[in-house]
Amino acid sequence: MKTRKSSDVATIAIFFAVMLVIHFLTSIVFNLWPVPIKPTLVHLPVIVASIVYGPRIGAILGGLMGIISVVTNTVVLLPTSYLFSPFVENGTIASLIIAMVPRILIGVTPYFIYKWLRNKIGLTLAGAVGSMTNTIFVLGGIFLLFSSVYDGNIKALLAVVFGANALVEMLISAIVTLLIVPSLLKIKK
Incomplete structure (x- = not known):
């Protein structure tokens, strides 16, 4: 039992370190990127860990x-910071819900999709669903909890974000999951 806890802590630490590296690198690269599509990539280790190590470790990494x-x-501080931080102007407890709940769910949904379809299609679908879990719950949370801020124009904002970033994120997640998870599953055994 003690060995498993130590192993889980080590696994979480390694994946969290990878998440931090991805976060810092993408922050730099996407600030220099001249196009409006700036996909989130930090969720990739969460999706991979969920499939390989289960929903508990996935949910912790999502958190x-x-x-x-x-x-x-x-x-x-960005114009949208209040959507994800209760500690800035106009931020509320709803900001914390939007920042945390979808990310925790990213660590759960891919595991069950892959468990249901244990093949390459299942891996691809698990990656795509993990990414869309984030998109749907973040945008849905913004729509439900902050729609009054945009005076009804939030539908246009959500459509733009969904159309541009979400599809790219979903494709990247599906491909990365399909390429990385089989090797990690072999190593884990």
């Missing part, structure tokens, strides 16, 4: 992803 979001939006 850590949510914490990264809260800290980033608290420290680096």
